[in-house]
Amino acid sequence: MTxxxxxxxxxxxxxxxxxxxxxxxxxIPQALPRQSRRGLALAVALAAILATSIAGLGYQINASAESxxxxxxHPVAKIGLFAQGITGSAHDADHASSAQHTDRASHEACxx
Amino acid sequence: xxAAGDRAEERPNARERELWLAACEAxxxxxxxxxxxxxxxxxxxxxxxxxxxxxxxxxxSPATKPEGWLFVVAIRGWRRHRWRARIFHPLEVARHAASRxxxxxxxxxxxxxxxxxxxxxxxxVARHVLGxxxxxxxxxxxxxxxxxxxxxxxxxxxxxxxxxx
Numbered sequence: 001m002t003x004x005x006x007x008x009x010x011x012x013x014x015x016x017x018x019x020x021x022x023x024x025x026x027x028i029p030q031a032l033p034r035q036s037r038r039g040l041a042l043a044v045a046l047a048a049i050l051a052t053s054i055a056g057l058g059y060q061i062n063a064s065a066e067s068x069x070x071x072x073x074h075p076v077a078k079i080g081l082f083a084q085g086i087t088g089s090a091h092d093a094d095h096a097s098s099a100q101h102t103d104r105a106s107h108e109a110c111x112x
Numbered sequence: 113x114x115a116a117g118d119r120a121e122e123r124p125n126a127r128e129r130e131l132w133l134a135a136c137e138a139x140x141x142x143x144x145x146x147x148x149x150x151x152x153x154x155x156x157x158x159x160x161x162x163x164x165x166x167x168x169x170x171x172x173s174p175a176t177k178p179e180g181w182l183f184v185v186a187i188r189g190w191r192r193h194r195w196r197a198r199i200f201h202p203l204e205v206a207r208h209a210a211s212r213x214x215x216x217x218x219x220x221x222x223x224x225x226x227x228x229x230x231x232x233x234x235x236x237v238a239r240h241v242l243g244x245x246x247x248x249x250x251x252x253x254x255x256x257x258x259x260x261x262x263x264x265x266x267x268x269x270x271x272x273x274x275x276x277x
Contacts, residue, residue, distance in 0.1 A: 006264020011271070012240040015149065018221050019241065022154070024144040024161055 132174035136165060139179045139242075146183050146241045150233055151226035152190050160190040179242045180252030187234065224274040232267035239264055 064085060065071060065078040073081065140161065147157035164186035168178070175181040197204065225233060238249040239260075246264075250257040 006235065006246065006261045006268065007239050008268050011268060012243075014221060015225075015240050019145040019148060022145050022148045024140050024158060 128174060132171070132178065133168065135178040136168040136182055139182055140165070142179055142242050143182045143186055146179075146237045147186055147190060149222060149225055149237045149241050150187065150190070150230075151222075156190055156193060157186075159193065160186040163189040177244065177248050177252065180238065180244050180248055183238060183242055184252050221271075221275065224271060227274065228267055228270055232263055232270065235260055235263045236267040236271065 061075075061078050061082040062071075064082050065073055068081070070078070070081065143164070144157050144161050147160055148154070152160065161182070164182045167185050168182060171181075225236070228236070234253055235249060235255075238244045238252060239246070244252065246257050246260050249255075249264075250260045253260070255263075
């Protein structure tokens with residue numbers, strides 16, 4: 001048997017008295033036309049772009065690891081490898097540009 | 113089936129619908145007070161109630177107790193609104209919370225009620241503000257009647273402790 005211990009008439013009376021001054025302002029009790037969903041569409045488009053970017057990056061990281069024959073690596077290790085690849089290529093590019101600069105300087109010295 | 117038969121089938125539905133909408137309209141004030149007791153501001157309660165009434169117009173199979181149905185739908189709408197406000201208007205939410213904590217000095221029933229966990233608050237409001245029975249509360253809040261009993265009992269005890277009784 002369930003005892004009705006979850007109801008306190010005195011508490012109900014006090015709550016009723018406390019809330020007596022609250023009343024809703026009358027509004028049109030009919031369904032209004034739905035507002036524009038432009039914001040929702042924009043959010044969905046952004047979410048789709050973000051999801052595609054993440055999926056693409058993941059695919060690229062995986063492909064990069066597989067091209068080096070390290071397809072069995074842990075995903076975190078693959079990400080590390082990919083990041084190393086990016087920093088390495090940036091480093092190489094830096095070296096290449098400085099070497100090109102040196103070549104040009106020596107070329108200009110010989111052929112003013 | 114003939115057109116007359118269709119009309120005969122539609123008639124009780126239309127009548128039921130009218131009764132449902134009239135009952136929802138009659139329950140407005142109670143549900144609004146329930147939302148205020150749950151901790152909603154006046155404007156949030158108005159918006160949540162309006163959305164719930166719009167949903168009531170669209171509903172296909174009316175519930176037996178409109179108070180409980182409107183309350184649950186309005187609570188869900190209010191909860192969504194709070195999440196959106198936290199994400200898009202964090203400063204306004206912080207300002208509102210600060211203005212509420214200013215009242216901490218006084219022991220107010222609504223302030224103390226708002227400090228209870230949401231499940232306890234919902235059960236207590238459904239039973240004491242909306243006037244639903246234990247079974248009606250259980251149906252509206254998708255709980256077992258026994259759970260409603262125990263949560264309600266704990267909520268009353270916690271509220272009385274907070275009120276220093």
